[in-house]
Amino acid sequence: MLFHQLTISYECLSSIGNSLELESMMAEIIITFSRKTGAVTGSYFKNYEESIPLINIGKKIPFSLLEKNININKEYYIFHEADKQVVVLPFKTSYAVFIYKGKQEVVRKLASMLGNFQHKINLSISACEGVKNLEELNEGLEQRVQKSIEKIHNNEKVLIAQSKQAIMGEMIEMIAHQWRQPITTIGMIANNILFDIALDEFETHEISDELNKVNLQVSYLSKTIDDFRDFFKESKEKQSIVIQEVFDGTLAIIEKHLLKQDIEIIIDNKVKNLKFMTFQNELIQVFLNILGNAKDAFENKRIENKKIIIKAKQEKNILSITISDNAGGIKVGVIERIFEPYFSTKKKKNGTGLGLYMSMIIMSEHLGGDIKVKNIDSGAEFEILIPLEGDRDD
Amino acid sequence: MKSYYFTSLEEFIREYGHDTGIYLLLVAEKSSFEYDDILNLKAQCYGAIFPEVIYEKQHFKSGIVVLKLDKEPVLIKNIEKPNFSEIKIEDIGSMLVFVDGLSASIDSFLFSLFELIDEDCILFGGGAGKLTLQQEKVLFSPSEILQDAALIISLPQKINVGVSHGWEFLRGHYIATSTDKNILKKIDYEPAFDVYKKVVEEDSGLKFTKDNFFDLAKSYPLGIVTMDGEVIVRDPIFTDDGDLILVGIMPENSVINILKGKKKNLLSAAEKAADVAIKGTDDLNMVIVIDCISRVLFLEDSFTQEISLIKEKVKGIPMVGVLTLGEIANNSKTYIDFYNKTCVVGALCSSTN
Numbered sequence: 001m002l003f004h005q006l007t008i009s010y011e012c013l014s015s016i017g018n019s020l021e022l023e024s025m026m027a028e029i030i031i032t033f034s035r036k037t038g039a040v041t042g043s044y045f046k047n048y049e050e051s052i053p054l055i056n057i058g059k060k061i062p063f064s065l066l067e068k069n070i071n072i073n074k075e076y077y078i079f080h081e082a083d084k085q086v087v088v089l090p091f092k093t094s095y096a097v098f099i100y101k102g103k104q105e106v107v108r109k110l111a112s113m114l115g116n117f118q119h120k121i122n123l124s125i126s127a128c129e130g131v132k133n134l135e136e137l138n139e140g141l142e143q144r145v146q147k148s149i150e151k152i153h154n155n156e157k158v159l160i161a162q163s164k165q166a167i168m169g170e171m172i173e174m175i176a177h178q179w180r181q182p183i184t185t186i187g188m189i190a191n192n193i194l195f196d197i198a199l200d201e202f203e204t205h206e207i208s209d210e211l212n213k214v215n216l217q218v219s220y221l222s223k224t225i226d227d228f229r230d231f232f233k234e235s236k237e238k239q240s241i242v243i244q245e246v247f248d249g250t251l252a253i254i255e256k257h258l259l260k261q262d263i264e265i266i267i268d269n270k271v272k273n274l275k276f277m278t279f280q281n282e283l284i285q286v287f288l289n290i291l292g293n294a295k296d297a298f299e300n301k302r303i304e305n306k307k308i309i310i311k312a313k314q315e316k317n318i319l320s321i322t323i324s325d326n327a328g329g330i331k332v333g334v335i336e337r338i339f340e341p342y343f344s345t346k347k348k349k350n351g352t353g354l355g356l357y358m359s360m361i362i363m364s365e366h367l368g369g370d371i372k373v374k375n376i377d378s379g380a381e382f383e384i385l386i387p388l389e390g391d392r393d394d
Numbered sequence: 395m396k397s398y399y400f401t402s403l404e405e406f407i408r409e410y411g412h413d414t415g416i417y418l419l420l421v422a423e424k425s426s427f428e429y430d431d432i433l434n435l436k437a438q439c440y441g442a443i444f445p446e447v448i449y450e451k452q453h454f455k456s457g458i459v460v461l462k463l464d465k466e467p468v469l470i471k472n473i474e475k476p477n478f479s480e481i482k483i484e485d486i487g488s489m490l491v492f493v494d495g496l497s498a499s500i501d502s503f504l505f506s507l508f509e510l511i512d513e514d515c516i517l518f519g520g521g522a523g524k525l526t527l528q529q530e531k532v533l534f535s536p537s538e539i540l541q542d543a544a545l546i547i548s549l550p551q552k553i554n555v556g557v558s559h560g561w562e563f564l565r566g567h568y569i570a571t572s573t574d575k576n577i578l579k580k581i582d583y584e585p586a587f588d589v590y591k592k593v594v595e596e597d598s599g600l601k602f603t604k605d606n607f608f609d610l611a612k613s614y615p616l617g618i619v620t621m622d623g624e625v626i627v628r629d630p631i632f633t634d635d636g637d638l639i640l641v642g643i644m645p646e647n648s649v650i651n652i653l654k655g656k657k658k659n660l661l662s663a664a665e666k667a668a669d670v671a672i673k674g675t676d677d678l679n680m681v682i683v684i685d686c687i688s689r690v691l692f693l694e695d696s697f698t699q700e701i702s703l704i705k706e707k708v709k710g711i712p713m714v715g716v717l718t719l720g721e722i723a724n725n726s727k728t729y730i731d732f733y734n735k736t737c738v739v740g741a742l743c744s745s746t747n
Binding site: 004005008011014015032034035036037038039056057058059060062110 | 621
C-alpha cells in the first residue's frame with residue numbers, strides 16, 4: 001500500500017509546475033490529482049470569493065462553497081457533506097477542492113498527501129503570476145514603444161513641414177533674386193517707352209521691338225515659376241530619371257544664387273545615360289540643402305576661386321554623388337553632429353538645423369540610400385549613395 | 395428489455411424490419427452486414443460493429459444480438475468535440491456507451507460525458523471496431539454510419555457493475571516518461587518498444603518479428619498502477635518507430651508495470667466481476683457483458699469457459715454482450731476509466747431510477 005501511495009504521490013508531484021500559464025498548469029494538477037486519487041470532483045477556484053471554479057473536472061460541486069468559510073491557514077482540511085468527503089487545499093489566494101466517496105481513513109491519507117504539495121503549488125502559482133505580470137509589462141512596453149514610434153512619426157511630419165517652410169523662405173529669396181533682373185529690365189523698357197511718348201518720338205516698330213523684349217522677360221519669369229512649382233509638387237511614385245535631370249532641376253533653382261557669390265559650379269557626370277528610379281523632387285531637396293550649406297560656408301570668407309564640384313559615378317550597384325567645396329571644411333565637434341535635428345551653427349534666419357537632418361531622413365528612409373560627410377583638403381565633401389539594384393532602368 | 399440473437403441481418407429484417415420499434419443492433423464483425431439494408435426499414439436501428447458478440451453462453455464471430463429499447467439512443471458525431479445537446483440526462487439510472495475503440499479521443503470524451511451526467515448515474519460500455527484494428531465506420535443510427543463517434547443508450551434502470559481483469563505483475567516498476575495521448579514513447583527515458591521487447595522476449599522465449607507484434611503482445615499488456623493497488627490495463631496493439639500504440643491514453647509520468655496472463659486467473663477475474671455485479675441485487679432483468687477481444691485471443695478455446703462461468707453466476711437471467719476494443723466502467727464512486735483487456739459485467743435491475 002505504501003508503494004502505491006508513493007507512486008500516486010510521484011505522479012501527482014510530477015503534474016505540478018509543467019506550464020507557466022496558470023489555467024493549464026492547474027488543469028493538469030486537478031486532472032491528475034482527481035484521476036489518480038479517484039475523486040469524483042476536482043475544482044480550482046482562482047480566489048476565495050469566486051463561486052464558479054476556473055477549472056472543474058468530474059461532477060459539479062452540488063453545494064455552495066462560499067457558505068463553508070474556507071480556512072486559508074491550513075495545509076488542507078476535510079469536511080463532510082451528505083455521503084461525500086470534501087478535501088480543501090488552500091493556496092495563497094486561491095484554493096482547490098476534491099470530493100471523494102471513499103472510506104474516511106483513505107481520504108484522510110490522500111488529503112494529507114495532497115496537503116504536502118501546498119508549498120510547491122504555491123511556488124508554481126507565483127511563477128505563473130510572475131510570468132503573467134511580465135507578459136503584461138511587456139505588452140505595456142510594446143504599447144509604449146508603439147506610442148513613441150507614432151510620436152516620432154508625428155514629429156517627423158512636423159520637421160518635414162518646418163523644413164519645407166525653411167526651404168520656402170530660401171526659395172522666395174531665390175525667386176526674388178531671379179526676378180529682380182528681368183523686372184528691372186521690364187521697368188527700364190516701360191520707362192523708355194514712356195519717355196519716347198513724352199518726347200513725342202513714339203515709333204510703332206520700336207515699341208514693337210521693346211514689347212518683344214518684355215515678352216522675353218515675362219517668359220523667363222514664367223519659366224522660373226514653373227521650375228519652383230515643379231519642385232514643390234509632391235512625389236507620389238518613383239520615376240525613371242537620369243541624374244543630370246536632378247542636377248538641372250537643382251541648378252535652375254539655386255545656380256543664380258551661387259553665381260551671385262562668385263561660386264563656380266563644376267559638374268563631372270560619368271553616368272550620363274544611367275537611368276534609375278527615384279523620387280526626383282526629394283532628391284533635389286537634398287541637393288538644395290547641401291548646396292545651400294556650401295553657399296553659407298563661403299559667406300564672410302575671403303576665398304579665391306570659390307568652387308563647388310559635383311561628381312557622379314557608378315560603383316557596382318550604387319550611384320555615388322559627391323558634392324565638395326573649398327570653403328574650409330567643417331569644425332571637429334560640428335561634423336559629428338551635423339545630421340542631428342535642430343543642430344545648427346548658423347545664427348541667421350535660415351538656420352533651422354533641419355536641412356541636413358531632413359536630407360539624412362530622405363536618403364535613408366525614403367530613398368533607401370545613405371548620406372555621409374567628411375572633410376577633405378580644402379573643404380567638406382558630402383557623399384550621396386543611391387542603391388540601383390532592383391530598380392535600375394537602363 | 396427484450397433480447398434476441400439473429401444469425402444474419404436478413405433474419406432480423408424478416409422478423410422485425412416492419413416493426414416500428416427502436417432496436418439496438420450489436421453486430422459481429424464477420425456478419426454480412428450492409429448498412430444500407432437498414433436505411434428503409436420501419437424499425438429504427440441503432441448499433442455498432444464489434445469483433446464478436448455474446449448471447450447467453452456463446453460468443454459469435456458472426457450474427458447480431460438485438461435489444462429492443464424504449465428510447466432512441468443518441469449518436470454523437472465527433473467525439474473529439476462532442477455535442478451533448480440531444481442527451482436528456484433526467485431520469486437516467488445508467489448509460490450504455492459504445493465508442494469508436496480506435497479513436498484517440500476516447501478519454502476526453504468520457505470525461506466530458508462523466509461531467510455531464512447525474513452523480514448516481516452509472517456509465518458502462520466499450521469500444522466498437524474490428525479485429526483488423528483499422529479504424530472504420532462502425533457506429534450507426536438510422537441516418538448515418540460513422541467513425542470517431544459514440545452511441546449513447548440511456549436506460550432508466552439502475553445497473554451494478556463489476557470490473558476485473560486477472561492480469562498479473564511480470565516486471566516493473568517503470569515510469570512512462572514520454573507519452574502523447576495513446577502513444578507511449580519512452581519508458582524510463584528509453585524507447586518504449588526497446589524496454590517492452592526485452593522483457594517480453596525474455597519471458598516468452600519468442601522474438602518479435604515484423605508481422606507478429608500483436609500475437610506476442612496480446613499476452614503482455616501494460617498496467618497503470620492505481621491508488622488501491624489495482625492496475626488499469628493498457629493493450630499495446632502496434633509499434634511504430636520505437637513507440638507503443640495503446641488502446642486508451644497513457645498519462646505522462648504514470649507508474650507502469652508489464653503484466654502477464656494466466657488462464658486460470660483471467661477466468662477467476664471474470665467470475666469475480668460477475669460476483670460484484672450481482673451482489674445485493676434481487677430484481678435482475680438482464681446481464682450485459684463487455685469483455686475485451688484480446689482476452690478471447692489469449693484464452694482461445696477457454697474463453698467459452700469464461701462466459702459459462704459468468705452465466706453460472708447469473709443463472710437464469712438473460713445474458714448478452716460484446717467483445718470490445720477497450721471497456722468503459724464507472725461505479726459512480728470514483729472517476730471514470732477506460733480499460734483494456736478487462737471483463738466488465740453489468741447487471742441491469744428491473745426497477746427504474
